[in-house]
Amino acid sequence: MRTDTPQTVRLEDYRPSDHLIDRVELDVRLDPHDTRVTARLAIRPNPAGRPGAPLVLDGDDLRLLALDLDGQSLAPAAFRVAPSALTLPEPPQRPFTLTIETRLDPTANTKLMGLYRSNGVYCTQCEADGFRRITYFLDRPDVMSIYTTRIEAEEAAAPVLLGNGNPVEAGRIEGTGRHFAVWHDPHPKPAYLFALVGGRLDRVSSTFTTMDGRAVELAVYVEPGKGDRAAYALDAVERSMAWDERTFGRAYDLDVFNVVAVSDFNMGAMENKGLNIFNDKYVLASPDTATDADYAAIEAIIAHEYFHNWSGNRVTCRDWFQLCLKEGLTVFRDQEFSSDMRSRDVHRIGEVRTLRARQFPEDAGPLAHPVRPKRYAEINNFYTATVYEKGAEIVRMLRTLIGERAFRAGMDRYFAENDGTAATVEDFLRAFEAETGRDLSRFAEWYERPGTPRVAISGHYDAGAQTYSLALRQTRPGAGSDAPPVVIPIRLGLIGQDGPLDDARSPRVTDGVFVLDRWDDVLTIENVATAPVPSLFRGFSAPVRVDMAMDDTERLTLLRHDTDGFNRWEAAQRVAARLMIGALRGEATAAGSDAFAAALGSFLDARALADPAFAALVLSLPSESDLADDIGSEIDPDAIHAARYDLRARLGTALTDRLHALRDALAEPAGTPFSPDAASAGRRALRNAALDLIAAADPTGGAACADAQIHSAGNMTDRLAGLSTLALLPGETREAAFAAFAERYVDEPLVLDKWFAIQAMIPEDGTVERVRRLQEHPAFAMTNPNRVRALVGSFALANPTQFNRRDGAGFTLVADTVLALDRANPQIAARLMTAFGSWRRLEPVRRGMAESALRRILATPGLSRDVTDIAGRSLGESVTA
Numbered sequence: 001m002r003t004d005t006p007q008t009v010r011l012e013d014y015r016p017s018d019h020l021i022d023r024v025e026l027d028v029r030l031d032p033h034d035t036r037v038t039a040r041l042a043i044r045p046n047p048a049g050r051p052g053a054p055l056v057l058d059g060d061d062l063r064l065l066a067l068d069l070d071g072q073s074l075a076p077a078a079f080r081v082a083p084s085a086l087t088l089p090e091p092p093q094r095p096f097t098l099t100i101e102t103r104l105d106p107t108a109n110t111k112l113m114g115l116y117r118s119n120g121v122y123c124t125q126c127e128a129d130g131f132r133r134i135t136y137f138l139d140r141p142d143v144m145s146i147y148t149t150r151i152e153a154e155e156a157a158a159p160v161l162l163g164n165g166n167p168v169e170a171g172r173i174e175g176t177g178r179h180f181a182v183w184h185d186p187h188p189k190p191a192y193l194f195a196l197v198g199g200r201l202d203r204v205s206s207t208f209t210t211m212d213g214r215a216v217e218l219a220v221y222v223e224p225g226k227g228d229r230a231a232y233a234l235d236a237v238e239r240s241m242a243w244d245e246r247t248f249g250r251a252y253d254l255d256v257f258n259v260v261a262v263s264d265f266n267m268g269a270m271e272n273k274g275l276n277i278f279n280d281k282y283v284l285a286s287p288d289t290a291t292d293a294d295y296a297a298i299e300a301i302i303a304h305e306y307f308h309n310w311s312g313n314r315v316t317c318r319d320w321f322q323l324c325l326k327e328g329l330t331v332f333r334d335q336e337f338s339s340d341m342r343s344r345d346v347h348r349i350g351e352v353r354t355l356r357a358r359q360f361p362e363d364a365g366p367l368a369h370p371v372r373p374k375r376y377a378e379i380n381n382f383y384t385a386t387v388y389e390k391g392a393e394i395v396r397m398l399r400t401l402i403g404e405r406a407f408r409a410g411m412d413r414y415f416a417e418n419d420g421t422a423a424t425v426e427d428f429l430r431a432f433e434a435e436t437g438r439d440l441s442r443f444a445e446w447y448e449r450p451g452t453p454r455v456a457i458s459g460h461y462d463a464g465a466q467t468y469s470l471a472l473r474q475t476r477p478g479a480g481s482d483a484p485p486v487v488i489p490i491r492l493g494l495i496g497q498d499g500p501l502d503d504a505r506s507p508r509v510t511d512g513v514f515v516l517d518r519w520d521d522v523l524t525i526e527n528v529a530t531a532p533v534p535s536l537f538r539g540f541s542a543p544v545r546v547d548m549a550m551d552d553t554e555r556l557t558l559l560r561h562d563t564d565g566f567n568r569w570e571a572a573q574r575v576a577a578r579l580m581i582g583a584l585r586g587e588a589t590a591a592g593s594d595a596f597a598a599a600l601g602s603f604l605d606a607r608a609l610a611d612p613a614f615a616a617l618v619l620s621l622p623s624e625s626d627l628a629d630d631i632g633s634e635i636d637p638d639a640i641h642a643a644r645y646d647l648r649a650r651l652g653t654a655l656t657d658r659l660h661a662l663r664d665a666l667a668e669p670a671g672t673p674f675s676p677d678a679a680s681a682g683r684r685a686l687r688n689a690a691l692d693l694i695a696a697a698d699p700t701g702g703a704a705c706a707d708a709q710i711h712s713a714g715n716m717t718d719r720l721a722g723l724s725t726l727a728l729l730p731g732e733t734r735e736a737a738f739a740a741f742a743e744r745y746v747d748e749p750l751v752l753d754k755w756f757a758i759q760a761m762i763p764e765d766g767t768v769e770r771v772r773r774l775q776e777h778p779a780f781a782m783t784n785p786n787r788v789r790a791l792v793g794s795f796a797l798a799n800p801t802q803f804n805r806r807d808g809a810g811f812t813l814v815a816d817t818v819l820a821l822d823r824a825n826p827q828i829a830a831r832l833m834t835a836f837g838s839w840r841r842l843e844p845v846r847r848g849m850a851e852s853a854l855r856r857i858l859a860t861p862g863l864s865r866d867v868t869d870i871a872g873r874s875l876g877e878s879v880t881a
């Protein structure tokens with residue numbers, strides 16, 4: 001339990017470390033309860049630091065066994081030690097070696113930070129500040145060291161011993177049953193990239209030859225017996241390596257690259273140098289246990305962590321305020337990789353859906369913060385959609401502004417100039433300024449303030465002059481009254497009744513991009529022969545909200561004729577959202593929904609079989625949380641749910657013959673081998689999107705259809721889609737299907753997570769009780785982050801009607817879980833708390849219920865720093881010094 005008062009860390013207070021640690025020699029003797037760590041640290045005063053400053057090494061929950069300086073044990077008066085720090089008030093003013101021995105209990109480490117055991121496997125997680133739970137250290141990213149690690153363990157319990165870098169030595173210690181391995185990493189790195197693994201693991205491997213001729217041994221390690229589920233991850237590693245060479249000229253730099261899957265992990269995965277450690281959810285896949293979405297996520301996360309080898313490891317962050325420097329950039333890189341592996345339009349739509357579902361509400365609520373925060377009380381609470389997803393959008397806008405060629409040259413320069421250093425956002429932008437000669441200081445504003453900019457646009461066509469004018473105005477809600485306008489790249493085109501108007505031109509539009517960098521501007525386009533429909537923010541060229549009065553007929557023209565896939569999809573989404581929000585406000589919508597159904601019908605006839613993945617997205621209406629975000633205040637989740645259900649039923653009724661025909665046309669012949677490729681996944685997605693609408697229109701027929709699909713499915717995607725559809729249709733068929741699924745997958749925790757999640761998302765009054773019951777299920781464990789996220793996380797973040805129940809029962813359930821979890825794993829508890837981030841936008845009764853749940857949490861004695869920080873900020877109270 002943390003008992004320290006939260007301290008705020010501020011960007012403006014940054015100063016270089018007073019000491020540097022050039023080399024680290026670690027000797028780790030693994031034991032379930034009594035692990036001994038000896039660290040030999042080669043320390044010297046930092047010329048950029050304060051002369052004569054004390055040496056203060058960070059610790060967290062550490063027990064010191066021995067300490068010496070240059071081989072001499074230190075007199076008690078020469079140092080001070082506590083679990084959280086080791087201080088030498090007067091360290092030598094010359095290079096010296098400090099040797100520190102600490103003792104750890106990996107089995108008791110339920111926070112899953114530092115060294116811990118997961119299902120009997122020793123593993124580590126050090127980002128952001130876990131290394132200080134292993135030994136006393138200058139645990140900050142701008143202290144970079146060369147590591148040599150000796151790992152020793154009982155051979156029977158841990159036949160596999162892995163570290164960072166390259167293996168240099170291994171052997172048995174005769175007569176003890178123990179063995180050891182020595183690893184050396186020649187690349188200087190901060191402590192957060194340290195890792196080791198010891199355990200009984202199966203291995204699948206291959207080799208990859210880099211573009212500079214280095215043969216790299218690749219391996220994926222998984223729980224014994226699960227080697228056949230690691231093939232897709234291994235293949236994704238190879239494709240990632242080849243892609244980064246081809247696209248960014250980045251080659252791998254060690255002799256081995258290892259990926260290890262563990263079952264207890266706080267995050268998705270971690271990019272430790274040469275030894276990536278993964279949540280097993282993002283490694284293990286087989287047709288019977290993983291959905292198409294799982295395969296896509298594995299590919300993306302394997303790529304993400306691999307790409308960090310350059311954007312994060314070779315060039316790391318100076319301090320944690322620069323987190324977006326590695327995360328935003330690496331998310332952008334993995335998005336580009338996935339787009340190249342799959343359909344670019346389909347992938348872009350997925351990226352924007354994620355951004356709107358997670359980042360827009362964050363940016364509009366009490367947890368809003370700049371992409372580069374200016375202060376934090378607990379850095380683990382800043383691994384957010386804003387830092388990651390909005391951070392990636394900034395990199396994407398930069399590329400749009402300067403063009404692909406200059407972007408690649410700027411990236412090369414950034415890597416070359418900052419290799420082996422800990423960099424800042426300024427260093428990143430400077431590389432592009434040097435390459436292009438442009439001043440990016442105005443563009444840098446995107447990093448500095450929270451809030452999603454809004455752009456209001458009105459269009460005017462002058463038939464006589466054959467011109468079309470767009471009047472644009474930007475505002476910056478949440479950013480403060482002194483915020484300057486931001487630089488917004490708007491990719492655009494004009495569409496006529498029969499197709500794109502390619503002759504329309506303006507000197508202010510370069511390569512299809514207009515740059516809005518003032519509060520107000522007017523763009524006039526010439527040579528416009530007929531009244532056009534503008535296609536704006538093509539490919540979602542900036543992370544903004546757009547207000548433009550446009551009627552459904554104009555939007556449906558875009559759905560039919562726009563050459564930009566994102567905007568075709570967006571047009572259908574906007575029409576659907578307007579219909580549903582109109583229904584909420586009591587405006588008549590029957591004619592509107594009929595016209596929309598007719599347009600969707602023509603769209604399906606023309607394009608569904610040519611691009612099923614895209615068609616599936618067009619058929620998927622904006623989610624309930626998308627609608628809540630559009631409405632913005634006084635939100636009633638039950639009314640939103642009803643409006644969305646009603647439109648799904650109307651569309652399902654109007655399109656029923658087409659939807660059945662599509663399902664038949666897309667059915668795979670029995671015995672077709674499963675393939676996770678994008679085209680096959682797209683066909684499954686459209687069949688299942690059709691099933692969703694069919695069931696909304698005809699619950700009885702839909703239930704039969706879903707149940708039949710569950711029984712006949714040859715893969716998890718179709719089986720789970722059947723179960724998800726059935727989950728919305730109360731009755732015995734559903735409960736029998738849930739029971740049969742649990743029985744079939746009783747030994748598959750990752751599959752049971754899907755079963756937990758589907759039940760937690762049922763939009764019915766009984767769900768709170770169902771979730772409480774499932775918390776007692778033998779397969780559920782509060783100690784496993786995946787289980788908690790699947791059951792309680794899905795309830796809190798993906799079941800708007802039940803989490804926000806009017807009687808407060810949903811808030812109580814989540815608050816109870818947060819408090820039960822906080823002492824064991826505060827990081828996961830704090831993550832669950834973020835579900836409360838939109839509470840102020842609810843209608844008054846629910847708002848009051850949410851506020852009392854938050855106050856109950858905050859008033860609980862002994863609360864962790866993590867949860868205190870989120871609860872306090874959610875309530876708008878400063879709880880930090």
Ligand SMILES: [Zn+2]
Nearest residue numbers: 304308327330
């Ligand atoms: Zn990352």
